[in-house]
Amino acid sequence: MAKVKTLADLRKMKSELRSKIQVRENPENPESIVQIKVGMATSGIASGAKEVYNFFTEELAKRNLSGITIQVGDMGYCYAEPTVEVLVPGKDPIVFGYVDVKKADQIIEKYIKNGELLDGIIPPNYQNINE
Amino acid sequence: MSKYKKHIMVCGGTGCRASESDTIVEKMKKELENRNLDKDVQVVITGCFGLCEKGPIVKMLPDNTIYTEVKPVNVTEIIDEHIIKGRKVKSLLPADSYKGKTDSKNMDSFKKQIRIALKNCGFINPEVIDEYIASNGYEALGKALMEYTPEQTIDIIKKSGLRGRGGGGFPTGLKWEFAAKSKGDQKYVVCNADEGDPGAFMDRSILEGDPHSVLEAMAICGYTMGATEGLIYIRAEYPLAIERLQIAIKQAREYGLLGKNILGSGFDFDIILKLGAGAFVCGEETALIHSMEGLRGEPTIKPPFPAESGYNNMPTNVNNVETFANIPTIINKGAEWFASIGTKKSTGTKVFALAGKINNVGLIEVPMGTTLREVIFEIGGGIQDGKKFKAVQTGGPSGGCLTEKHLDTPIDFDNLIEAGSMMGSGGMIVMDEDDCMVSMAKFYLDFTVEESCGKCAPCRIGNKRLYETLDKITQGKGTEADLDLLRNMSHVIKDTSLCGLGQTSPNPVLSTLDNFWDEYIAHVKDHKCEAGQCKSLLQYNIIAEDCVGCTACARVCPVGCIAGEKKEVHIIDQSICIKCGACMDKCKFNAIELI
Numbered sequence: 209m210a211k212v213k214t215l216a217d218l219r220k221m222k223s224e225l226r227s228k229i230q231v232r233e234n235p236e237n238p239e240s241i242v243q244i245k246v247g248m249a250t251s252g253i254a255s256g257a258k259e260v261y262n263f264f265t266e267e268l269a270k271r272n273l274s275g276i277t278i279q280v281g282d283m284g285y286c287y288a289e290p291t292v293e294v295l296v297p298g299k300d301p302i303v304f305g306y307v308d309v310k311k312a313d314q315i316i317e318k319y320i321k322n323g324e325l326l327d328g329i330i331p332p333n334y335q336n337i338n339e
Numbered sequence: 340m341s342k343y344k345k346h347i348m349v350c351g352g353t354g355c356r357a358s359e360s361d362t363i364v365e366k367m368k369k370e371l372e373n374r375n376l377d378k379d380v381q382v383v384i385t386g387c388f389g390l391c392e393k394g395p396i397v398k399m400l401p402d403n404t405i406y407t408e409v410k411p412v413n414v415t416e417i418i419d420e421h422i423i424k425g426r427k428v429k430s431l432l433p434a435d436s437y438k439g440k441t442d443s444k445n446m447d448s449f450k451k452q453i454r455i456a457l458k459n460c461g462f463i464n465p466e467v468i469d470e471y472i473a474s475n476g477y478e479a480l481g482k483a484l485m486e487y488t489p490e491q492t493i494d495i496i497k498k499s500g501l502r503g504r505g506g507g508g509f510p511t512g513l514k515w516e517f518a519a520k521s522k523g524d525q526k527y528v529v530c531n532a533d534e535g536d537p538g539a540f541m542d543r544s545i546l547e548g549d550p551h552s553v554l555e556a557m558a559i560c561g562y563t564m565g566a567t568e569g570l571i572y573i574r575a576e577y578p579l580a581i582e583r584l585q586i587a588i589k590q591a592r593e594y595g596l597l598g599k600n601i602l603g604s605g606f607d608f609d610i611i612l613k614l615g616a617g618a619f620v621c622g623e624e625t626a627l628i629h630s631m632e633g634l635r636g637e638p639t640i641k642p643p644f645p646a647e648s649g650y651n652n653m654p655t656n657v658n659n660v661e662t663f664a665n666i667p668t669i670i671n672k673g674a675e676w677f678a679s680i681g682t683k684k685s686t687g688t689k690v691f692a693l694a695g696k697i698n699n700v701g702l703i704e705v706p707m708g709t710t711l712r713e714v715i716f717e718i719g720g721g722i723q724d725g726k727k728f729k730a731v732q733t734g735g736p737s738g739g740c741l742t743e744k745h746l747d748t749p750i751d752f753d754n755l756i757e758a759g760s761m762m763g764s765g766g767m768i769v770m771d772e773d774d775c776m777v778s779m780a781k782f783y784l785d786f787t788v789e790e791s792c793g794k795c796a797p798c799r800i801g802n803k804r805l806y807e808t809l810d811k812i813t814q815g816k817g818t819e820a821d822l823d824l825l826r827n828m829s830h831v832i833k834d835t836s837l838c839g840l841g842q843t844s845p846n847p848v849l850s851t852l853d854n855f856w857d858e859y860i861a862h863v864k865d866h867k868c869e870a871g872q873c874k875s876l877l878q879y880n881i882i883a884e885d886c887v888g889c890t891a892c893a894r895v896c897p898v899g900c901i902a903g904e905k906k907e908v909h910i911i912d913q914s915i916c917i918k919c920g921a922c923m924d925k926c927k928f929n930a931i932e933l934i
Contacts (some may be wrong), residue, residue, distance in 0.1 A: 281461050282548050332450075
């Protein structure tokens with residue numbers, strides 16, 4: 209891995225990384241993909257997040273959907289673990305709670321493929337200072 | 340590609356369901372069907388919006404309009420006006436909407452939470468440094484190294500008003516300045532990740548969700564005080580946090596963001612982990628330092644403060660995980676920005692772990708000055724099963740309980756101390772009418788007795804005596820004199836203990852005595868536990884009129900204390916009864932009562 213030698217290097221790297229993310233989030237772009245974030249802190253894993261993570265990873269490939277599964281930290285909705293955030297290009301991210309394999313399957317079939325929402329969506333109730 | 344053109348989201352949180360959100364959903368589906376719109380508009384039940392006081396909440400997609408206090412009678416209006424004619428139903432818009440904030444994206448005034456310390460938690464992959472860099476990671480370190488002198492950096496932290504999030508609330512900038520001014524051949528930055536309060540998981544969540552923010556902040560701190568080594572003291576009970584920290588440190592080293600000559604500035608800094616065995620007292624900074632040195636985890640008298648003589652007798656700065664997690668954002672966004680959030684004396688936000696009898700158990704971050712009512716009844720979604728709120732324990736075993744009269748107190752460091760509790764690290768355990776406050780105090784004392792290091796007598800012996808007295812009261816053997824004893828002993832322990840553990844351990848006793856005096860009196864005078872938790876004070880009785888003599892209770896009783904012939908009224912021998920409650924569970928005729 210190359211060392212980041214100066215602040216300018218770091219900033220260049222940041223803008224490159226950001227534009228990569230923008231490419232995958234832009235629905236106009238042919239390379240845009242679905243991003244699935246699975247909350248995998250201790251509480252999430254304890255309630256089965258690993259199984260859900262593996263399911264999404266395998267099933268996206270099997271069902272020929274271009275998407276990536278990303279493990280993230282605690283989203284804060286511990287009462288509804290495992291929690292999963294799905295970002296379909298061009299749409300607002302949506303958080304699903306109590307996701308087991310069965311629900312994950314519905315998320316793929318109904319939401320990702322058809323844009324249909326599922327009961328049990330968790331509305332974001334905070335403001336994030338990240339731009 | 341979407342089959343549906345519009346979505347109506349109806350809150351299905353406990354609070355909203357109690358005010359008929361179920362009926363609203365049914366009616367919406369029916370009305371949509373009547374208008375042949377059910378193929379175009381989907382009705383979805385959602386989780387809690389955290390706006391429970393204004394419930395039921397209905398949100399319209401894609402335009403993000405939020406309607407509050409919706410009743411089933413409003414359903415047709417919403418469909419006819421909003422869906423069909425595309426006009427907002429003004430009477431149902433929240434009051435703020437007249438200022439032009441009608442959609443949830445702009446409804447910041449509605450969102451009680453602001454995430455600063457948790458900004459990346461749940462958004463980035465904690466095991467990939469690139470994701471952290473993409474979300475502005477290590478920018479603050481670069482900025483500090485290149486654009487600010489150490490003094491200027493400390494000044495920013497001082498001006499921001501940031502206070503220690505581990506519980507003490509000491510101004511962080513001042514702490515850094517002390518450490519910077521101390522002389523020593525080698526200085527150390529220590530991150531206190533020894534989170535030990537029962538029910539608290541803020542620090543763990545930060546380390547598991549955003550480890551790099553802590554590493555970056557430690558490097559910034561090292562720069563300001565002239566330290567080249569950082570140590571994270573973390574309990575071995577947090578294996579996932581440890582693993583992610585190790586990955587983060589390795590990646591930061593590979594990128595040269597830790598190590599020699601960071602970003603070409605000439606500044607060297609590296610971090611290692613020190614694993615602790617999970618002793619509560621090791622959250623106290625002197626005990627923590629001794630534990631890192633390989634000594635027993637016992638506190639020593641301050642002064643000398645760690646800033647003068649800490650780890651290996653060198654100047655050491657110890658900060659909590661959450662304190663560090665705030666630092667990069669403060670450097671990036673400026674001291675004024677941070678100071679504009681929260682209250683005058685307690686700036687910024689605080690992360691709380693909501694636990695206990697609350698609907699939305701979870702991790703929240705609110706600006707200082709938010710009231711307990713907003714935290715519990717809006718964000719937290721209220722009390723489970725519609726029970727009555729009784730108290731909330733803040734600050735864990737070192738804190739106190741706050742009651743209904745404190746619900747509208749803005750939460751900040753000083754207000755909580757005035758109310759007889761403390762901020763602590765941020766655990767909030769909510770209790771309802773079924774919780775006995777004497778037992779609660781006993782639970783915390785049991786914890787403190789277990790965790791006291793035993794070095795000083797008031798803490799080692801005093802807490803044990805406090806526990807025994809509380810135990811006696813819950814057994815129904817307490818007297819009114821015991822209540823005086825509890826109070827006196829508590830004050831002596833507070834005044835004479837060596838470290839924070841003993842100085843705060845009687846707080847749960849004192850605050851329950853202050854707030855729930857009647858409950859203590861009921862225990863010692865009437866031998867009654869209203870909440871029904873003190874088993875020794877309870878009695879199972881068979882109601883003669885309702886007993887049919889089926890013998891089920893007698894058969895299930897593990898100690899055979901129920902006597903009676905078939906088809907005759909049974910009797911419990913109270914002297915043998917162990918109060919397990921099995922008979923009551925078994926009785927099909929509700930003929931057994933608890934008094």
